Amino acid sequence: MSGDVILQIENLHAQVGTTAILRGIDLIVRRGEVHAIMGPNGSGKSTLCNVLAGRDGYTVTAGRVLYDGQDLLAMAPEERARAGVFLAFQYPVEIPGVGNAYFLRTALNAVRKHRGLEPIDAMDFLTLVKAKMQSVDMDPKFLNRSVNEGFSGGEKKRNEILQMAVLEPTLAILDETDSGLDIDALRVVADGVNALRNDRHAVVAITHYQRLLNYLVPDVVHVLAGGRIVKSGDKQLASELEAVGYAPFEAAAGA
Amino acid sequence: MTTLDCHLQNFRQLDGDGPATVRVLRERALGRFAELGFPTTALEDWKYTNLASLAEHAFRLPDAEVPDEAAQLAAGARFGVGIELVFVNGRYAAALSSVAALPPGVLAGSLAEALRTHPELIEPHLGRYASFEHASESLTALNTAFVRDGACIYVPVGTALEVPVHCLYVSLARGDAIVTHPRTLIVAGEGSRVTVVEQYLGRGAYWTNAVTEAIVGAGAALAHHTVQREAEPATHVGVVAVEQAADSTFTSRAFSLGAALARTDIATRLGAPGAACTLQGLYVARGTQHVDHHTTIDHRQPRGRSRELYKGIMDGRATAVFNGKVFVRPHAQQSDAEQLNKNLLLSDDAQIDTKPQLEILADDVKCSHGATIGQLDDDAIFYLRARGLDAATARQMLIGAFANELIDPLEVAPLRAQLAADVAARLQAAVHPDGLALDRAPEGVQP
Numbered sequence: 113m114s115g116d117v118i119l120q121i122e123n124l125h126a127q128v129g130t131t132a133i134l135r136g137i138d139l140i141v142r143r144g145e146v147h148a149i150m151g152p153n154g155s156g157k158s159t160l161c162n163v164l165a166g167r168d169g170y171t172v173t174a175g176r177v178l179y180d181g182q183d184l185l186a187m188a189p190e191e192r193a194r195a196g197v198f199l200a201f202q203y204p205v206e207i208p209g210v211g212n213a214y215f216l217r218t219a220l221n222a223v224r225k226h227r228g229l230e231p232i233d234a235m236d237f238l239t240l241v242k243a244k245m246q247s248v249d250m251d252p253k254f255l256n257r258s259v260n261e262g263f264s265g266g267e268k269k270r271n272e273i274l275q276m277a278v279l280e281p282t283l284a285i286l287d288e289t290d291s292g293l294d295i296d297a298l299r300v301v302a303d304g305v306n307a308l309r310n311d312r313h314a315v316v317a318i319t320h321y322q323r324l325l326n327y328l329v330p331d332v333v334h335v336l337a338g339g340r341i342v343k344s345g346d347k348q349l350a351s352e353l354e355a356v357g358y359a360p361f362e363a364a365a366g367a
Numbered sequence: 368m369t370t371l372d373c374h375l376q377n378f379r380q381l382d383g384d385g386p387a388t389v390r391v392l393r394e395r396a397l398g399r400f401a402e403l404g405f406p407t408t409a410l411e412d413w414k415y416t417n418l419a420s421l422a423e424h425a426f427r428l429p430d431a432e433v434p435d436e437a438a439q440l441a442a443g444a445r446f447g448v449g450i451e452l453v454f455v456n457g458r459y460a461a462a463l464s465s466v467a468a469l470p471p472g473v474l475a476g477s478l479a480e481a482l483r484t485h486p487e488l489i490e491p492h493l494g495r496y497a498s499f500e501h502a503s504e505s506l507t508a509l510n511t512a513f514v515r516d517g518a519c520i521y522v523p524v525g526t527a528l529e530v531p532v533h534c535l536y537v538s539l540a541r542g543d544a545i546v547t548h549p550r551t552l553i554v555a556g557e558g559s560r561v562t563v564v565e566q567y568l569g570r571g572a573y574w575t576n577a578v579t580e581a582i583v584g585a586g587a588a589l590a591h592h593t594v595q596r597e598a599e600p601a602t603h604v605g606v607v608a609v610e611q612a613a614d615s616t617f618t619s620r621a622f623s624l625g626a627a628l629a630r631t632d633i634a635t636r637l638g639a640p641g642a643a644c645t646l647q648g649l650y651v652a653r654g655t656q657h658v659d660h661h662t663t664i665d666h667r668q669p670r671g672r673s674r675e676l677y678k679g680i681m682d683g684r685a686t687a688v689f690n691g692k693v694f695v696r697p698h699a700q701q702s703d704a705e706q707l708n709k710n711l712l713l714s715d716d717a718q719i720d721t722k723p724q725l726e727i728l729a730d731d732v733k734c735s736h737g738a739t740i741g742q743l744d745d746d747a748i749f750y751l752r753a754r755g756l757d758a759a760t761a762r763q764m765l766i767g768a769f770a771n772e773l774i775d776p777l778e779v780a781p782l783r784a785q786l787a788a789d790v791a792a793r794l795q796a797a798v799h800p801d802g803l804a805l806d807r808a809p810e811g812v813q814p
Contacts, residue, residue, distance in 0.1 A: 165753050168745070193755035205750040209768025215751070218764070222755035258768075259750075275754060 151336030196282030302327030338365030449530035517550030540571030
């Protein structure tokens with residue numbers, strides 16, 4: 113089911129301040145694939161997500177990233193989002209005073225504009241978002257609340273998956289979206305990802321635990337240690353990690 | 368002393384009409400102003416607001432004519448509902464006003480008229496709540512010396528006025544700088560209910576020196592709004608002095624958007640047990656605007672409750688001052704006071720001097736106060752951009768959210784719409800100075 117290459121990371125080096133975090137990442141993701149990147153704390157998982165999404169404070173010192181053939185690192189964060197890159201945040205930000213529905217419709221219309229589509233009107237949006245909310249098991253009352261304000265950890269993660277479901281990104285990157293979730297919420301995350309699973313989309317799920325992968329069966333599993341991908345394999349690799357832990361891989365990476 | 372002379376001369380130009388008590392009040396106030404002169408920055412209450420240029424300027428009183436321009440300005444600001452009292456350069460303009468059928472006993476109209484027709488209702492209150500004894504209050508003395516016209520809202524015992532009273536003070540200066548001294552008197556009788564909006568706007572370089580007095584009777588509720596949207600070169604000085612009786616409720620919402628220099632003092636005395644007040648304010652200043660709010664909540668009797676929230680948004684080289692005093696007097700046991708001032712600085716050159724001040728002389732009280740000064744949250748901006756919003760839209764959304772906390776709850780719907788649009792327009796300019804995103808980098812270029 114693999115299609116064209118959607119994401120191509122070559123020899124990516126990045127640092128925060130003067131500390132090198134990513135030390136030569138190579139990764140190829142094709143449309144239709146679900147990749148899991150697993151790694152211990154400090155291996156560079158969040159840095160990789162942030163560099164891909166374009167957050168300030170990270171310096172790319174070597175390598176390149178191509179998204180659908182374009183130089184991703186040259187694009188502003190909003191251009192990446194409009195072009196179909198979606199980062200589900202590990203810690204979604206609370207934004208008091210900005211309504212969830214208003215925010216999501218503005219975001220959807222920014223993406224639609226990029227795709228050459230007319231803005232969606234309020235009524236059509238409501239129909240769409242309510243259906244999507246049902247699919248992620250979210251009460252419609254969350255539409256009228258401020259973005260993530262006072263949401264529980266699980267509610268915030270559901271809200272991320274809701275945004276993903278509404279924006280229908282070409283490439284979804286999940287930054288430890290599973291951490292701190294109960295089984296029900298985990299299933300919602302997995303369902304959200306599985307709904308994107310077709311030959312046009314791709315998913316990179318970054319996680320510390322194997323747990324999520326029980327629901328979201330990856331095509332490829334990578335082990336990230338010491339800022340490099342030290343091993344790649346099929347879903348069996350996740351089970352192997354569960355059994356032996358990260359220590360052997362960290363030793364191999366010289367981390 | 369030439370600076371005072373122009374005002375003393377202005378005074379002599381006026382006829383001495385009105386009841387004897389008012390004439391005496393005016394003379395006394397003029398005398399006090401002549402003694403005190405303009406407030407200077409040597410006074411603690413005027414430390415950060417310098418009126419030197421105002422004091423040196425010769426202002427004249429406006430002519431009596433009502434230019435067409437005034438009608439246009441008023442029309443653009445009218446709510447189209449309720450009672451609307453329009454004042455042009457300080458004088459009541461009946462032709463531009465609309466006074467719907469009023470419940471029996473309610474007065475809502477010109478103060479000059481009310482002084483003629485119902486002096487017995489006005490005299491006991493006029494000049495009683497807005498003190499002009501202290502040096503810092505000299506401009507209240509000046510206003511009082513010039514009490515002629517203004518708005519008078521009198522709501523008798525047990526009466527609820529369901530529609531808002533909108534007092535629209537329009538100033539127009541052509542050529543010479545003019546000064547107006549608008550006066551508003553609100554008497555909310557025992558158990559009454561009334562909503563008042565005072566709006567100030569105009570064109571040209573003028574000075575508005577406004578004073579509002581209000582008495583909120585036992586169990587009565589007054590919702591009061593001051594909306595300062597004066598012309599860009601104008602100066603606005605406004606005082607709101609309120610006396611609250613037992614179990615009364617006073618809600619004040621102050622919006623300060625216009626003028627080159629604006630100073631608003633709002634003071635309420637919880638002078639009887641069980642009185643409650645809410646003071647909210649939003650100031651938006653950019654360019655070289657200067658905006659100063661001084662508030663005083665005086666808990667004098669037991670079981671008072673006060674809630675205060677002032678928010679400021681400053682851009683460019685704007686300067687702002689917030690000084691909020693909360694006094695809890697020895698008798699005022701079981702007072703419950705909360706005060707908060709939050710400021711958003713959009714540029715490195717904008718400045719705020721904030722001083723929340725709590726003075727508690729009772730021991731069984733619940734009080735808190737605080738102030739914050741911050742910039743927009745970078746994490747929130749990134750979150751919005753990561754969902755496809757450009758940086759300028761993201762900033763605008765966050766600034767709007769900060770302001771909307773004080774605009775959304777407004778019950779007077781046309782006011783809410785007007786303020787939402789005006790604040791958005793002013794902030795749009797803040798987000799897009801010269802049409803560029805604030806990042807000063809064209810879209811798509813990595814910083």
